[in-house]
Amino acid sequence: MMRCLCVFATPIRPKWIDKRKDKENSLSSFKTPVNKFLERKKESFLESLNTPPVGTPVRSPFVKDFKKKRTELTAKLFAMFNKTVFESKIPDNLEILWNKRMTKTAGYCVYTKRKFSSVREVRIELSEKVCDSAERLRDTLIHEMCHAACWLIHGVNDGHGRFWKYWACKANVAHPEIPMVKRCHSYEIHTKFKYQCQQCKAIVGRHSKSLDVTKKCCGLCRGRFVLLPTGKGKEGKKQQPNKFAMFVKENYASIKKSNDRFKHADVMRVLGQEFARKATIAGD
Numbered sequence: 001m002m003r004c005l006c007v008f009a010t011p012i013r014p015k016w017i018d019k020r021k022d023k024e025n026s027l028s029s030f031k032t033p034v035n036k037f038l039e040r041k042k043e044s045f046l047e048s049l050n051t052p053p054v055g056t057p058v059r060s061p062f063v064k065d066f067k068k069k070r071t072e073l074t075a076k077l078f079a080m081f082n083k084t085v086f087e088s089k090i091p092d093n094l095e096i097l098w099n100k101r102m103t104k105t106a107g108y109c110v111y112t113k114r115k116f117s118s119v120r121e122v123r124i125e126l127s128e129k130v131c132d133s134a135e136r137l138r139d140t141l142i143h144e145m146c147h148a149a150c151w152l153i154h155g156v157n158d159g160h161g162r163f164w165k166y167w168a169c170k171a172n173v174a175h176p177e178i179p180m181v182k183r184c185h186s187y188e189i190h191t192k193f194k195y196q197c198q199q200c201k202a203i204v205g206r207h208s209k210s211l212d213v214t215k216k217c218c219g220l221c222r223g224r225f226v227l228l229p230t231g232k233g234k235e236g237k238k239q240q241p242n243k244f245a246m247f248v249k250e251n252y253a254s255i256k257k258s259n260d261r262f263k264h265a266d267v268m269r270v271l272g273q274e275f276a277r278k279a280t281i282a283g284d
């Protein structure tokens, strides 16, 4: 059994896609100059799965009721992608499971090959915790289906190599309205509980109160963790680690130079201590 772990990234849309859209729009506006202003651009099904900005109404039932409807949505997306991207070459009954335990990766493929036979099978597993919205499901599923296609159609598991890229590219061409299928996604994982290091202010997330603060300390500076009040960790997360990151950026090289036997972890430990000391002096 082989596994591909796909850590997923906020997708970046290449400029050429936007440019091409502009071109298309300007061409169609030639044909129907009046309608251009009357007609609102029709949203495709895939686009309707985007999480709308805060404060705007949610129209898609799959976005609104994602948890209840995710199995239905998975089947719908699978059938659609199989047709539009994979030439219907992936078997309809491909197993797709929702995994409760996966917390770090959005999805992965489990490849199997029966002994003494050439039958190759694959199962896609999706993380309940990371794939927690319709758009994440859409983007993760297509990424994993590219892996599945490599195994089932070409008989190779080449990671994100040329076979995988071939299918990813096909997906990008077929569906330019969704984020590019890329090698990695780094989704911010929405954890319910956040622990903050009292020394360097770094924050770690957990889905449950699983971190034993009496036994575990900060990996950066060995400081002690405290549980942050739920729902209020976000601001602290945005501000403090940035300060620490800047501090690291400014001082990493000099600390590393100060002792040539220092490894990365040693440098980070010293940085954490220094940062904490500075913060106390500054009363920050």
Ligand SMILES: [Zn+2]
Residues within 6 Å of the ligand: 004, 005, 006, 007, 143, 147, 159, 160, 183
């Ligand atoms: Zn992958």
Ligand SMILES: [Zn+2]
Residues within 6 Å of the ligand: 197, 198, 199, 200, 201, 202, 218, 219, 220, 221, 222, 223, 272
């Ligand atoms: Zn720390």
